[in-house]
Amino acid sequence: MTEHSRKRALNDREYELLVEGARRIDDDLRSLEALFVAFVGGRLGLRPGEIAHMTSEWVDWRRRRICIPYHEPCEKGRDGGICGYCRSQSEQRAEYNTLSLAEARLEVLRGEHGHQLSGTVRSQMQATHVAHVNGTLDSDVLERQLRQLLETAATADDASSILDSLNAAARDYREEHSVSQAEAEREMWTAKTETAERQVPFDHNPRAEIYVERFFDRLNGWQRSRQAVNRRVTEALAEARELDTDTTHPHGLRATAATHLAARGIESLALQSMFGWADLSTARNYVAASPENTQRQLQQANTR
Numbered sequence: 001m002t003e004h005s006r007k008r009a010l011n012d013r014e015y016e017l018l019v020e021g022a023r024r025i026d027d028d029l030r031s032l033e034a035l036f037v038a039f040v041g042g043r044l045g046l047r048p049g050e051i052a053h054m055t056s057e058w059v060d061w062r063r064r065r066i067c068i069p070y071h072e073p074c075e076k077g078r079d080g081g082i083c084g085y086c087r088s089q090s091e092q093r094a095e096y097n098t099l100s101l102a103e104a105r106l107e108v109l110r111g112e113h114g115h116q117l118s119g120t121v122r123s124q125m126q127a128t129h130v131a132h133v134n135g136t137l138d139s140d141v142l143e144r145q146l147r148q149l150l151e152t153a154a155t156a157d158d159a160s161s162i163l164d165s166l167n168a169a170a171r172d173y174r175e176e177h178s179v180s181q182a183e184a185e186r187e188m189w190t191a192k193t194e195t196a197e198r199q200v201p202f203d204h205n206p207r208a209e210i211y212v213e214r215f216f217d218r219l220n221g222w223q224r225s226r227q228a229v230n231r232r233v234t235e236a237l238a239e240a241r242e243l244d245t246d247t248t249h250p251h252g253l254r255a256t257a258a259t260h261l262a263a264r265g266i267e268s269l270a271l272q273s274m275f276g277w278a279d280l281s282t283a284r285n286y287v288a289a290s291p292e293n294t295q296r297q298l299q300q301a302n303t304r
């Protein structure tokens with residue numbers, strides 16, 4: 001399982017091809033399950049673990065909302081305990097709980113961010129962070145050395161703003177990973193975070209609405225394992241034209257939903273509430289990364 005791999009969001013065309021693929025699956029029930037995962041994941045943005053653990057009791061038919069509960073013990077394990085998936089998620093959670101801001105900053109410096117830094121300054125900053133992470137440099141010294149390094153390359157004002165944006169990027173990085181942490185908690189259904197519980201409207205998308213209805217007409221909930229959620233996506237991809245089986249995965253479907261809604265002008269706060277993110281910056285990132293959104297706002301600005 002590659003929980004930390006970059007989430008691969010489908011564009012609108014690819015998404016339609018995936019839906020087409022799900023319809024082509026020759027077994028009726030598996031086809032319905034694949035369509036359900038495609039819409040509930042790729043348009044409503046439910047987490048794969050939520051899809052796997054959901055029952056018909058989560059659906060408020062009158063208000064047309066899926067109500068993700070605050071806490072619900074997983075009983076999908078062989079002996080009625082938590083399933084293997086929930087167990088491995090909780091192990092991951094423990095791993096990410098220990099990530100400090102400095103460690104997150106090091107990941108940012110090693111990654112694709114921090115373009116405003118020259119190669120030399122950047123590699124010196126990395127070395128300083130490595131020394132800190134290895135325990136040979138105190139936090140105070142680390143901060144002082146960073147500032148000195150930056151001030152050799154920029155004015156004091158610029159140094160401060162570079163440091164601010166580096167810290168912001170590090171918090172985003174940690175946030176991105178604490179999403180899978182928070183996710184892990186929710187997927188075990190022992191979550192105590194306030195954002196775990198949320199209501200996801202499904203009547204804004206007629207096709208999603210239809211497949212939620214059809215799925216629960218036939219089943220009380222997801223009858224199979226969390227792995228079967230993955231398998232239905234893979235099967236739909238295998239049947240889809242133009243797509244490969246590794247084009248996306250269930251986590252990518254959630255990113256697909258967020259990208260799709262951000263492109264249609266849904267604001268950060270509404271996105272955050274629908275997706276249950278702990279931090280607004282995650283929603284803002286989707287909105288900021290949407291070229292359609294930028295384009296629309298520019299067009300609106302020009303008509304004034």
Ligand SMILES: [Zn+2]
Pocket residue numbers: 053074075076077082083084085086187188
């Ligand atoms: Zn479980």
